[in-house]
Amino acid sequence: MKTLLITVFCLLSGIQISLAQSPVKIAVVGLTHSHVHWILGREDKGDIEIVGIVEPNEDLARRFTARHGLSMDLVYSDMESLFQEVSPEAVTAFGSIYEHLEVVQACAPRGIHVMVEKPLAVSMEHAFEMQSLAKKHNIHLLTNYETTWYASNHEVKKQVSYDSPIGPLRRVIINDGHEGPMEIGVNQEFLEWLTDPVQNGGGAVIDFGCYGANLMTWLMNGEKPISVTAELKQIKPDIYPEVDDEATILLDYPETQGVIQASWNWPFSRKDMEVYGKTGYFVAKNNTRLVSRTAGEGSESVQTLPARKYPYDDPFSYLAAVVRGTVKVSPGDLSSLENNMVVVEILDAARESAAKGQRVYLK
Incomplete structure (x- = not known):
């Protein structure tokens, strides 16, 4: 009986560790910011998984996915199409700064965390609305700088x-x-x-x-x-x-x-x-x-x-740790x-x- 309990405990512990280490499902919204290669070409550390890409420019999407060995099956023309098919836990925004607001407007009500490429917004008017949405829907809204x-x-x-x-x-x-x-x-x-x-x-x-x-x-x-x-x-x-x-x-x-x-x-x-x-x-x-x-x-x-040191050496490792709750912002x-x-x-x-x-x- 003691051996059986130890075995069960080890199995449960293994499941807990596996769950804790499961990659965070991330969608990439926009490919027009060239910093997007940072995440598309990132080595697989096992902490994130790209589950979708939103980019209406098909030619751009084909060029970048081919460059990084990604499937065009990941690509959607708009955020609504993406959300109908997949449920990301977080989104990284690599479009124009003006489009950051639109990303937060789509993601916050769905409880999806957002990391935008610097800066946060084009104006205080946009920034205040983004802040309000993030607080109302209790999401993390992070800004990435090199x-x-x-x-x-x-x-x-x-x-x-x-x-x-x-x-x-x-x-x-x-x-x-x-x-x-x-x-x-x-x-x-x-x-x-x-x-x-x-x-x-x-x-x-x-x-x-x-x-x-x-x-x-x-x-x-x-x-x-x-x-x-x-x-x-x-x-x-x-x-x-x-x-x-x-x-x-x-x-x-x-x-x-x-x-x-x-x-x-x-x-x-x-x-x-x-x-x-x-x-x-x-x-x-x-x-x-x-x-x-x-x-x-x-x-x-x-x-x-x-x-x-990890996860403070990379924006996407950091984002995953924040989403998982192992890092507090x-x-x-x-x-x-x-x-x-x-x-x-x-x-x-x-x-x-x-x-x-x-x-x-x-x-």
């Missing part, structure tokens, strides 16, 4: 959060940009909406300015800036006639200044962050390289950090709805500031 998974950024946050070796933060400079979407050869479907002031909400100010707003809000523990001042430029109006291609955004806090530099004009791609305190600085050069110097040190210290997290509502407010204020030629105070 820089969220940088070990260097998290080490900086850790260092400046408790007994900071560089003292109080004085100035943060966040640089994100590349040569320009046309110049780096993004696909036509992406280029069409990325350079559309309605579908994207702007040019470089949205595409790259959102990274700085996200990281700055995180470093400031969710605190909003007192004011936002921005200068937007069209250095290449012949290529980008409808949107800015260069943006500088100043964020004013009681004792700290944030400088966001977003560009489609740089000679090389870069995503880095400089954090200056009263007695030293940290520079997150890339995903794993961190440079620092504090008072009393004769030279800079350079560290190469290990990549972040706090309001201060980079992916959180609270952080990204502030991001949209900053971007709205930046566009207003540039249009009016004056500082904009946040409520």
Whole structure:
């Protein structure tokens, strides 16, 4: 009898482990954002399963599914057709930023969690409706940024959060940009909406300015800036006639200044962050390289950090862990709805500031 009970217990435990590790069913809505290759070409870690893809452009769908060895049987022309056939637990949105609202409108009432590609929304009007739907239907609404998974950024946050070796933060400079979407050869479907002031909400100010707003809000523990001042430029109006291609955004806090530099004009791609305190600085050069110097040190210290541990090394592992309840999203997290509502407010204020030629105070 004892042996039988042990056997039954082991079988039940095995079932529980299997259920806990069952992949989260995910649908990909939209293929026009080239960051979609991140999930389509992702190695199978056993934590997610793509159960459907929504893309009305059949030619685009055929190109991308063929590229990643996926079946066209996964593809649906619209979300309603998808939901009639499959029941995803979560959706990742890789269409235009303007379309994020439509995705949440379709998913939230069905209890389907949503992760959108950065930024959360094109405007505060869209963001407020998305927030309301997420709260009403109790879904997770996350925003994904490449820089969220940088070990260097998290080490900086850790260092400046408790007994900071560089003292109080004085100035943060966040640089994100590349040569320009046309110049780096993004696909036509992406280029069409990325350079559309309605579908994207702007040019470089949205595409790259959102990274700085996200990281700055995180470093400031969710605190909003007192004011936002921005200068937007069209250095290449012949290529980008409808949107800015260069943006500088100043964020004013009681004792700290944030400088966001977003560009489609740089000679090389870069995503880095400089954090200056009263007695030293940290520079997150890339995903794993961190440079620092504090008072009393004769030279800079350079560290190469290990990549972040699972599931904090990958947006879709993180999404699966959140859906399964093994990771809890706090309001201060980079992916959180609270952080990204502030991001949209900053971007709205930046566009207003540039249009009016004056500082904009946040409520």
